[in-house]
Amino acid sequence: MRGSTDFEKVLLYFNKCLSADYIHTDKEASFAVERSGERAVIYFEASNGLPDWKHNFRFASRPYTLTGEDYRCHRGFLTAFLSALPFLEKTVRDESIKEITVVGYSHGAALALLCYDYISHKREDLTGSLFGYGFGTPRVFKGGISREARLRFRDFTYITNCGDIVTHLPFRLFGYRHVKRQCKIGKRGKYSMIDAHRPENYQSELQSAAVEERRKEFVYDG
Numbered sequence: 001m002r003g004s005t006d007f008e009k010v011l012l013y014f015n016k017c018l019s020a021d022y023i024h025t026d027k028e029a030s031f032a033v034e035r036s037g038e039r040a041v042i043y044f045e046a047s048n049g050l051p052d053w054k055h056n057f058r059f060a061s062r063p064y065t066l067t068g069e070d071y072r073c074h075r076g077f078l079t080a081f082l083s084a085l086p087f088l089e090k091t092v093r094d095e096s097i098k099e100i101t102v103v104g105y106s107h108g109a110a111l112a113l114l115c116y117d118y119i120s121h122k123r124e125d126l127t128g129s130l131f132g133y134g135f136g137t138p139r140v141f142k143g144g145i146s147r148e149a150r151l152r153f154r155d156f157t158y159i160t161n162c163g164d165i166v167t168h169l170p171f172r173l174f175g176y177r178h179v180k181r182q183c184k185i186g187k188r189g190k191y192s193m194i195d196a197h198r199p200e201n202y203q204s205e206l207q208s209a210a211v212e213e214r215r216k217e218f219v220y221d222g
Contacts, residue, residue, distance in 0.1 A: 014135055017043050017045070017103050020034075020043045023087065027080050028080055044112045071141060073141045077111060080107075101133070114140065132155065133157050138167065139169065142175045143175050150180065162196065
């Protein structure tokens with residue numbers, strides 16, 4: 001997986017995700033939109049206080065109907081995303097925007113996944129120009145989803161620090177699944193399951209992955 005990931009770019013996205021100028025909704029979704037010419041980046045903030053954590057633990061599923069698919073997802077994450085959607089519609093539907101990247105960390109990564117799926121359905125013209133990065137992404141969808149739906153996530157990248165407890169929630173025994181394989185950083189056993197989720201440890205491991213990536217490129221070029 002590492003050979004196909006530009007970790008320097010990914011680290012920049014993660015750092016910006018930690019420091020973006022967020023707008024907060026009444027349902028505890030925090031988002032920011034940055035536009036440069038024909039490109040836009042949508043950021044979603046990590047859990048920020050007790051209300052966000054209440055949404056995190058509202059993991060009873062509800063039907064997911066935004067894209068016409070017949071599957072279910074995490075109730076708390078969907079509620080939070082729906083509260084941000086009216087503010088994002090203008091960006092999503094603006095056809096002068098030719099490339100969109102969606103980025104989120106932790107709670108925000110779950111919202112980024114839902115946002116990515118929504119955009120992929122509404123903007124078919126962005127095929128090949130829609131990207132997503134979820135750092136420490138919890139499980140969002142419950143049960144099986146169609147092959148067609150899975151294909152829509154081909155350009156959404158899970159970045160997971162090995163051992164991160166949040167990426168195992170909600171537990172599989174409740175029927176929740178990730179929609180694709182994870183791109184793992186760090187080493188198993190280096191951190192506790194809680195410490196593996198901390199932002200400073202994601203930063204450290206992303207930096208290490210970027211250095212290793214540059215080293216391999218240097219050796220190859222030499």
